[in-house]
Amino acid sequence: MGKLSLAAKITHVPSMYLSELPGPHHGCRQAAIDGHKRIGERCRELGVDTIVVSDVHWLVNAGYHVNCNSRFKGVYTSNELPHFIKNMAYDYPGNPELGRLIAARATEQGVFTRAHEIDSLELEYGTLVPMRYMNGDQHFKVVSIAGWCAWHQLDESRRFGAALKDAIEASDANVAFLASGSLSHRFNDNGSPEEAIHMISREFFRQVDERVVQLWKAGDFATFCKMLPEYNAHCFGEGGMHDTAMLLGLLGWDKYDKPVEIVTDYFASSGTGQINAIFPLP
Ligand SMILES: [Fe+2]
Structure with a gap:
């Protein structure tokens, strides 16, 4: 029997x-990197073997999609920000069985989902x-889910998250x-100064983000779930905030009430609001 551990x-x-990399931004995101390393360590302590990622950079225009190749290997350059990420080599094992099961369960539960091994x-x-x-040591298998669901309802991603939990189990x-x-996720205007890499694009977004983080720290997801659609609409949610809807669907949506554990404090990056936070399991 499988389990969700984190x-x-x-x-x-x-x-x-x-x-x-060497240069003017060397070390600027060390706190975020350290946060990822801590989450990776926590996964190891919990015996995790597979990391499933809802990736808001994978845009889909119809349906739900799982990339469950048996191996992911290549050299990546971002089309969107090639001056930020270029020639990044990667090599990770996949978990096709889990990916297929996620798609089957979600489809059974009314959220039509395709699993791909291409x-x-x-x-x-x-x-x-x-x-x-x-x-970095290829310890974990990886399954990636399309999280930029361009024409989808947040409620459907909530239901996808609930099906994901059943599939894992x-x-x-x-x-x-x-x-x-x-x-x-409102980027800085084009032509902003280089130092704007550490700024929020508009104070309004920081104020809303800070309130959201307060709600998360208080475990008040009943309130957060009520405001998620407007939060997404008014604060330019990345990928339509479908990753967050999947996460909360997995955890119980508005019934979920655990105070989150902040791993990396809120920070602004290129105009957007960012965080690393563990959501303790119900
Ligand atoms: Fe992004």
Whole structure:
């Protein structure tokens, strides 16, 4: 019998990769990198064998999709920010059995989902960035779920999350789930100064994000779930905040009431709001 051992909302900002390299931004995202490493260590302590990532950089226009190749290997350059992430080599094992089971369970429960084993279907950086820091030794198998659901209802992603929990429990895997996406996600205007990499784009977004983090710290998901659609609409939710809807669907939605554990404090990156937080299991 499988189990869910850890759930978290995480950042994946590409400046984490820049932070590793020599130059003016060297070290700038060390706190976020250390947070990923701590989450990876926690997964090891819990005996996790597979990390399932809802990746808001994987855009889908119809249906729900799981990338469950048996191996992910390549050299990645971001189309969107090639000056931030370029030529990043990666190599991780996959878990096709779990991916197929997730798609089958979600489909059975009314959320039509396809599982793909296509070598040329590559990972996006919402998966690759956290795996770089949590899984550099290829300890964990990886399954990636499309989290940028362009024409989908948040409620459907909630139901996908609930089905994901059932699939995990019906599997033989010990799983960590990562909702890989930001809080507010309004980038800085083009042409902003280089130092804006550490700024929020508008104070409004910081204020809303800070209130959201307060609700999370208080375990007040009854309130947070009520405001999620407007939070997404007014604060430019990354990938429509479908990663967050899946995470909360997995945990019980508005009945979930555990105060989150902040692993990396809220920070602004290129205009957006970011955090690493573990959501204790119900
Ligand atoms: Fe992103």
